[in-house]
Structures are given as structure tokens and as C-alpha cells.
Amino acid sequence: MEHVSFLPLSRFAVCGGTHGNEMSGVYMVREMQRQKADRTGSVSVTSVLSNPPAVDACRRYMETDLNRCFTDALLSGPTTDDTPYELRRARELNAQLGPKGSREAVDLLCDIHNTTANMAVCLIFYSFDWIAIHIYKYIQSKMTSAPVRALCLNEPPSEAYSLESVGKHGIAIEVGPQPTGVVRGDIFNMVKEAVDLTIEWLQKFNSGSTFEGGEVEAYTPVGSVDYPRDPTTGEITAAIHPQLQDNDFKVLRPGDPVFQLFSGETVKHEGDDLYPLFVNECAYYEKKVAFKLTKKITVTLPSVGVKKD
Amino acid sequence: MEHVSFLPLSRFAVCGGTHGNEMSGVYMVREMQRQKADRTGSVSVTSVLSNPPAVDACRRYMETDLNRCFTDALLSGPTTDDTPYELRRARELNAQLGPKGSREAVDLLCDIHNTTANMAVCLIFYSFDWIAIHIYKYIQSKMTSAPVRALCLNEPPSEAYSLESVGKHGIAIEVGPQPTGVVRGDIFNMVKEAVDLTIEWLQKFNSGSTFEGGEVEAYTPVGSVDYPRDPTTGEITAAIHPQLQDNDFKVLRPGDPVFQLFSGETVKHEGDDLYPLFVNECAYYEKKVAFKLTKKITVTLPSVGVKKD
Numbered sequence: 001m002e003h004v005s006f007l008p009l010s011r012f013a014v015c016g017g018t019h020g021n022e023m024s025g026v027y028m029v030r031e032m033q034r035q036k037a038d039r040t041g042s043v044s045v046t047s048v049l050s051n052p053p054a055v056d057a058c059r060r061y062m063e064t065d066l067n068r069c070f071t072d073a074l075l076s077g078p079t080t081d082d083t084p085y086e087l088r089r090a091r092e093l094n095a096q097l098g099p100k101g102s103r104e105a106v107d108l109l110c111d112i113h114n115t116t117a118n119m120a121v122c123l124i125f126y127s128f129d130w131i132a133i134h135i136y137k138y139i140q141s142k143m144t145s146a147p148v149r150a151l152c153l154n155e156p157p158s159e160a161y162s163l164e165s166v167g168k169h170g171i172a173i174e175v176g177p178q179p180t181g182v183v184r185g186d187i188f189n190m191v192k193e194a195v196d197l198t199i200e201w202l203q204k205f206n207s208g209s210t211f212e213g214g215e216v217e218a219y220t221p222v223g224s225v226d227y228p229r230d231p232t233t234g235e236i237t238a239a240i241h242p243q244l245q246d247n248d249f250k251v252l253r254p255g256d257p258v259f260q261l262f263s264g265e266t267v268k269h270e271g272d273d274l275y276p277l278f279v280n281e282c283a284y285y286e287k288k289v290a291f292k293l294t295k296k297i298t299v300t301l302p303s304v305g306v307k308k309d
Numbered sequence: 310m311e312h313v314s315f316l317p318l319s320r321f322a323v324c325g326g327t328h329g330n331e332m333s334g335v336y337m338v339r340e341m342q343r344q345k346a347d348r349t350g351s352v353s354v355t356s357v358l359s360n361p362p363a364v365d366a367c368r369r370y371m372e373t374d375l376n377r378c379f380t381d382a383l384l385s386g387p388t389t390d391d392t393p394y395e396l397r398r399a400r401e402l403n404a405q406l407g408p409k410g411s412r413e414a415v416d417l418l419c420d421i422h423n424t425t426a427n428m429a430v431c432l433i434f435y436s437f438d439w440i441a442i443h444i445y446k447y448i449q450s451k452m453t454s455a456p457v458r459a460l461c462l463n464e465p466p467s468e469a470y471s472l473e474s475v476g477k478h479g480i481a482i483e484v485g486p487q488p489t490g491v492v493r494g495d496i497f498n499m500v501k502e503a504v505d506l507t508i509e510w511l512q513k514f515n516s517g518s519t520f521e522g523g524e525v526e527a528y529t530p531v532g533s534v535d536y537p538r539d540p541t542t543g544e545i546t547a548a549i550h551p552q553l554q555d556n557d558f559k560v561l562r563p564g565d566p567v568f569q570l571f572s573g574e575t576v577k578h579e580g581d582d583l584y585p586l587f588v589n590e591c592a593y594y595e596k597k598v599a600f601k602l603t604k605k606i607t608v609t610l611p612s613v614g615v616k617k618d
Contacts, residue, residue, distance in 0.1 A: 183548050189569075
């Protein structure tokens with residue numbers, strides 16, 4: 001079986017509050033800063049509150065979505081008086097934790113997000129990054145309090161728009177269900193366990209452990225489904241059907257109920273067997289869709305270990 | 310047993326979007342307007358979207374909380390260039406549905422709210438209003454999809470600050486759990502059933518039915534509990550304990566866990582057996598508390614019927 005070795009992964013960054021109303025990361029980062037948790041064995045830990053003004057205002061963002069600002073093109077453009085706050089902040093974060101694509105970048109960047117959808121713990125990768133997927137496999141094998149799943153987007157690094165793409169390796173942790181503006185103890189505990197297990201993995205990796213390869217299951221997007229809308233006003237005319245609500249990652253088959261019109265009728269799924277994610281997520285600031293559709297994939301992992309000098 | 314008679318209750322108003330990010334009322338009102346549901350038998354129905362700019366922005370309010378603007382003092386003050394949008398809008402709504410305390414006011418005003426707390430269906434009254442409490446008793450006896458409870462605040466009408474105080478009789482319907490900005494099908498169905506049952510009760514009342522009195526159970530506030538906070542920054546340092554989260558209306562006894570500090574320790578309840586409500590509600594724009602504490606009361610209702618000319 002294939003084996004891939006990497007240099008030690010000694011610099012780890014944990015970010016929260018990239019979306020200012022997703023509270024698990026905000027309180028996780030504040031607690032790490034309060035405890036001055038800046039080193040665990042071989043791993044130095046930097047904790048960063050990504051968007052402090054949005055956290056203070058309890059809003060997703062102030063002027064533009066910070067987590068769409070990290071493409072190479074946006075990071076390298078000129079800063080003028082008209083540059084939105086979040087793009088300025090993205091360039092600061094890139095200077096602090098990157099620069100993206102450089103040798104100076106942190107080895108692993110983990111950005112914490114929440115969703116109102118019933119996603120439990122979902123790790124999101126923007127590429128088939130063996131380190132990130134091995135950490136997913138490890139967390140999944142150790143965590144008992146909630147299901148752990150992975151969503152693979154597979155985008156070129158230069159076009160990756162989210163904060164974790166600034167690290168040499170990057171993981172977004174998406175945890176829910178949690179309303180915006182609220183911190184739930186159960187969800188906080190899941191986030192804390194995932195971060196602690198990530199640090200544990202990094203320590204084992206740095207100390208010379210080999211992590212066996214094998215097959216892991218993940219989801220990859222194939223499309224999205226919009227709400228039924230009034231053709232004149234564009235307003236939504238249906239809720240997610242109660243039989244689909246909270247059923248993220250459960251297979252949706254042709255004929256299964258998808259929407260309940262406010263007038264009472266049911267709309268059913270047409271097409272292939274697929275897996276809905278981000279069902280009925282609160283995402284007012286973006287083009288809101290009802291849910292994303294994904295298919296299951298199997299990823300064949302090489303074994304990984306630390307590169308000896 | 311005592312009997313109280315009232316004039317016919319023929320003018321009913323349903324309001325939603327008083328808080329612009331509580332979506333059940335927004336979609337309930339829009340659907341009623343789409344269906345032109347303006348009369349059911351003896352009852353004329355007016356449906357009103359209370360705060361359209363806040364609904365468009367998906368925010369609780371734009372400048373000040375609309376649902377704190379309906380005291381006699383605020384409604385009667387001068388309108389100047391500095392008057393916040395919501396106070397202007399409160400005066401418009403008072404002209405349309407009131408004026409508060411007058412013969413012209415609608416007979417019953419029902420205002421629909423959502424909470425992120427696990428409150429199911431909770432009717433809120435600002436006084437011991439026999440009509441409102443009889444409607445609560447009726448909804449509770451008919452509804453099977455969710456528990457139905459009542460919270461009695463008992464404030465003088467002139468100081469009642471919320472929209473439903475504009476009607477001759479008023480009820481706030483608080484339904485949850487639902488994240489702000491999200492509409493859930495199950496919660497929408499609860500709201501629709503409660504509104505439909507209210508109209509059914511009004512029709513029966515107007516057609517001469519007598520509603521028997523008796524004892525009903527309700528909750529009344531005795532205080533509130535704040536989150537543990539950092540004495541320097543004022544930031545919260547704990548989540549609601551997972552054993553209390555989602556347990557609104559369940560008795561809290563001395564020694565029961567209340568908070569889970571982000572550092573891991575548990576904080577326990579001290580004091581009397583009480584009932585927590587609005588547990589871990591998202592209420593960023595107001596002074597946020599962890600939950601309200603209530604005690605159970607028994608209300609002895611007279612029978613009610615329509616007053617013959």
C-alpha cells in the first residue's frame with residue numbers, strides 16, 4: 001500500500017467567529033485564549049477570533065462574507081478606501097497565518113463553523129488532502145458522542161475562498177444543529193472533542209507514528225435544491241417537509257416528501273437516490289437554497305508518517 | 310359558578326413579523342394574505358406583517374424593539390425627525406388595529422413569535438383576561454401535536470408594551486424551538502393549528518356557545534438567571550448545561566445542573582423548585598439572560614358566553 005511522508009506539523013491554528021453569529025468557535029477560541037493554551041507537546045497552537053466586529057454585532061459579517069475572501073486574486077488585490085472590512089481582515093489573517101501557499105504558512109488551520117442543520121460533526125475539505133482526511137478518519141474512530149462525516153469539495157487551492165485554505169493543510173469543522181447567536185453545551189462539547197483529537201493526532205504524527213491507509217467514506221456535492229417560490233415576489237412558499245427536516249445525510253429516494261407548501265400540499269423528490277446536506281440552513285446573507293444534494297464517495301487513503309531529515 | 314358575558318368578538322387580527330427574524334408568523338401572515346383569508350363565518354380576519362423592513366433585513370428590528378413600543382406613554386408621545394422607525398410603525402399599527410383601550414380596537418389581537426428555546430406552544434397573557442385564558446384552555450384541549458402552556462405576566466394595560474395589548478383582548482403565541490431566520494414545517498404547523506383553533510373558538514362563542522369555567526394551570530415569572538460571566542470583560546463563561554438545555558417547563562430542583570463552564574466544571578441550581586422558561590434563547594438585542602424562572606399557578610376561570618342585546 002502507498003505511503004506518503006510529510007514534514008512535521010508543528011504549527012496549528014484554530015479559528016472561530018469567521019461568521020460572527022456562529023458561537024461555538026467564538027467561545028472555543030476565547031476559552032483557549034483564557035487558558036493560554038498555546039502549546040501542547042510538539043504542537044504550538046494559535047487561536048484566533050477571525051471577525052471581532054461581526055462577533056460583537058452577532059452578525060454573519062459586517063460588509064461581505066469573510067469566508068469568501070481567501071482566493072489568491074482577492075488576497076493579492078490593492079487595498080483602497082473602498083475595500084470592505086472583511087477583505088482587509090482577510091489580508092491581515094493571511095499575513096498572520098499564511099501567506100497562503102508559502103513555506104511560512106501554519107501547518108494546519110482549523111476553522112470552526114456552526115449550522116442550524118442537523119449535521120452533527122462534518123469536516124469539510126477543499127481538496128483530497130491526505131493529512132486532513134487522516135485527521136477525519138482519526139476523529140471518526142475516536143468520537144462517540146456524535147456521528148462524524150466528511151464533505152469533499154475538491155477545488156484548486158488558488159480558487160479556494162475560505163479561511164482554512166491559508167494553512168498548508170486546512171479543515172473546516174461544521175457542527176450543528178445550533179441556532180445563530182446561541183451556544184449549546186452539547187455542540188460546544190463536540191467541537192472541543194474534535195479540536196482535542198486533532199491536537200492528539202498531530203502529536204502522534206510528529207512523534208513518529210505511522211497512520212495506516214485504507215478506505216474512508218465521504219460526501220461530494222452534485223447540486224442544490226431551491227425552495228418553491230412565488231413567481232412574482234420570489235418569496236418562498238413552502239417549508240422543508242417535517243419528514244426531511246433534521247435528516248441530513250439520510251438517503252433521499254424518489255417519491256420521498258421534500259417540501260410542505262404553506263397551503264398544505266406536499267412536494268416529493270424526483271431523480272436519483274442522493275444525500276441532502278445543510279437542510280433548511282439559516283443562510284440569509286447568501287443565496288439561500290433549501291439544501292445541497294451530495295453523493296457518497298469512497299476515498300482510498302495512503303498511509304502517512306513524518307518525513308525524517 | 311361565576312359566569313361572565315361579553316359582546317360578540319367579530320374582529321380578529323393576526324400579526325407576524327413583529328420581530329423580523331421570527332419566521333413562522335411572517336409566513337403565516339403571507340399565506341393568509343395570499344389566500345385572501347379575510348372572513349370565516351362571523352369573524353372578520355385582518356392579517357398584518359408588523360415590521361416589513363426588519364423582515365426584509367431578517368433582523369429582530371431596525372432601530373428599537375417594536376414589541377416594547379405599545380405603552381400608553383410611547384403611543385401618545387410626539388413624532389419628530391428623531392423618532393425611531395419602530396415607534397412610528399407602532400403608532401401606525403395602533404391606528405389600524407386600535408386605538409388601544411378604545412371601542413374601535415379589534416376584539417382579539419394574536420401576535421405570533423418564535424423562540425430558539427424548546428417551549429412548544431406557549432400562550433402569553435399580560436393580564437388575567439378571561440377570553441384569552443378560555444382560548445388557551447380550548448387550544449390546549451384540542452391540540453395533540455405539541456404541549457400547550459400559558460405564561461401570565463399580569464401587568465396593567467397602560468404599561469403593557471407589546472403589540473397584542475392594542476386589541477380589546479390579546480394573546481402572544483410563542484412557539485419553538487426554531488432558529489432565527491429559519492422556518493420549520495413542524496413549528497409552522499403548530500402555529501397554524503393554534504390560529505385555526507382560535508378562529509373556531511371565536512365562531513362558537515359568537516354563535517352562542519357557553520364555555521364552562523374551571524381551573525387551568527399557568528406559569529408566572531418570579532425572576533431570571535444570568536449566565537456566569539468574566540468579571541472583567543462581561544463575556545459569558547458557560548453554556549447552559551446539556552441536562553437543562555431543551556428542558557423548558559420541567560421542574561428545576563436544588564442540586565440540578567444548570568451551567569457547564571467552558572472550562573468544564575458544572576454549576577448547580579440553588580434555591581426553590583422552580584420552572585425554567587426561555588432556556589438559552591437567542592435574544593442578542595436585549596439584555597440576554599440564560600433563562601427565566603417561573604412558578605406554577607392555578608387560575609380559576611368563570612364560564613363565559615356572548616352578551617345578548
